[in-house]
Amino acid sequence: MTKNELWEKIKHSIIDGNKVDAVALAQEAVDLKVDLTEVIESGYVPGIQKVGDMWENGEYFLPELITSAECMKAAMDILQPEMEKIHIKAHTQGRVIIGTITGDIHDIGKNLVSSLLSANGFDVIDLGADVKLEDFIQTAQDREADLICVSALLTTTMLGQRRLIELLREQELYDRFKIMVGGAPVNRQWAQDIGAHGYAENAMTAVKAAKDLL
């Protein structure tokens, strides 16, 4: 198999959402001792980009999008430890702390954003659901994050987004991180009102908004 053939196979495993192939090809690349940076840049990234294009064109909907993102993540879970072994740092778009806000256990939207950010080259630290405000701030500091993404589904819990930003201001950390908010009741006006840097109304626009912010 030539390199180009390998890139094509990898690309299609992502486009088709075939996790078995996506993982097997990552392992094959490791075994063949191919340049893993090239594997990512020439195989997996073009695959997920094509998926994004298909979403934009209305050919792919959420199930395809998320499946492909999960395939991407599964492949990266094979490749990244191998790269670390030989001290190669995978190119990243930035480090993101993401979670659903305290008091709120609705995390499907947050999970979509998390998967897609991860698939699109962000280093994502997902804190899960019902995350305390202090935990967002502490993790962001400890892990030197670039972006904090806070999701809320309820009109009651979305108030926590405002509180988080107030806390960041009080601790003089507001300028250190970018803050992005999302969730069903959240809109652009709310994001502006509370002083969030970014807002996205769905998972794909979240990827774009994150890229624009960093």
Add this chain to the structure above:
Amino acid sequence: MISTLKPNLKLLSSELIQQIVAEAYIVLEKQGVFVENTEALALLRDAGMQVDSSSQRAHLTNALVQKCLSTTPETISIFDRTGTQEYIVGGDEVHFDPGSAAVTILDHKTQTQRKATTQDVIQFFRITDSLPYLDFQSTGLISGDVPDIISDSYRLYLGLQFCNKPIVTGTFRVEGFKSMFEMLSAVRGGPSALAEKPLAIFDACPSPALKWSNLTTQSLIDCARAGIPSELISMGMTGATSPVTITGTLVQHVAENLCRLVICQLAEKGAPVIFGGSPSSFDMRKGTTPMGAIETMMIDSGYAQIAKSLNLPTHAYMSLSDSKLNDSQAGLETGIGAVLAALSGINVISGPGMLDFESCQSLEKLVIDNEICAMALRLVKGVEQRDDPIATHLFEGFTADTQFLSNPHTRQWYRQEHIFPDIIDRDTYDYWATLGGKSMPTRAAEKVEELLKNHPPNLLEQNVRENLKSIMYADAKENGLDVLPDLGY
């Protein structure tokens, strides 16, 4: 797998159906019907019926009606222009087509009605061609830029050239049939090929009550002999031209349609006939005939149920509105009508695009109604069992993090189980606002523009177009016209 229940609306008990049909038989035999056509009267006389030539009144026996019912096909096959796509008209098959013969178009820019030009009519056919949930086209808009005398053949002339779908049409004059039949034959490659693969359905409307005009009756006879399906369009108006009760109007409706069915079968045994109609609940305050009235729809659903009990294909004017604009009334009347018609298993449902008591077509409404049709068609597909077991296997290994978005089962079924509308708004408020905060009519108008830009005219082959042109010009010349509008291709 457990078989799928096809949802079905039944408004009449079988006892009520029996009594309505029995009374229709009595009316046909005792009162008889007026038939203003000498050929049809001769056919009835030859069949042994009592016919009074001076009053043009014929009395039909129960035995003759039953004999003719037995020779009428239960289902009809109709084919698109290429002759490759077959559609079954019968059983509970549902097909939508635009409401027919509008005399005006709703101009989106001015929001007023005006007469349509040839170019408007061409756009109407092109849009119809592009809309996936309209199986048939109809000559649903009349060109105001040609004289009325040739407007029946002229609309067919345009429809056949710009749209590939089977066509619901009809004559406005006895002579109209000749050129229309020639055009249809030219597309198919001859009269026998046309009889083998019908391309058109001809509507034939009576003048209530129990009266058949010369035009309608001649159309029935001509179509029967040419193998062209006739749609029987009785149109009682409750309390005005038919009894005020729904059941009373149904008795008249059944009597009128059975009489026409008899004429078709006497003209040609086995002739394809569709039991249709355009009755209405007459509004006693306004003196109008609302097609969006729930009682109109109840009459339609009722006669369709009776027709099915007689094993006949069915038609109705439903999924249309009396509103003058593409507003809430237009949406709600069209939506209710489309759903009830589909649930009634009506085979040919004419209505999309139509406003203002079957008189005005709107291109914007046509694209909106296409999405209504999609919903109605989805509904009557029913709730299918896709897997066995249905879902227990999907919960294996269930954890708090389980979601179904990336489950292969989702990808396997979601596009079959769910339809995705195009211009119906399901955006978040912000995204909707970002896109300009547009109303449904505005989005529909943009869709019309997009379709006209991106869906190239589905033109008939040039040599056949030339044939149609010479047939149309010969028709025009006979009526004193030398020039017709340029079609712009």
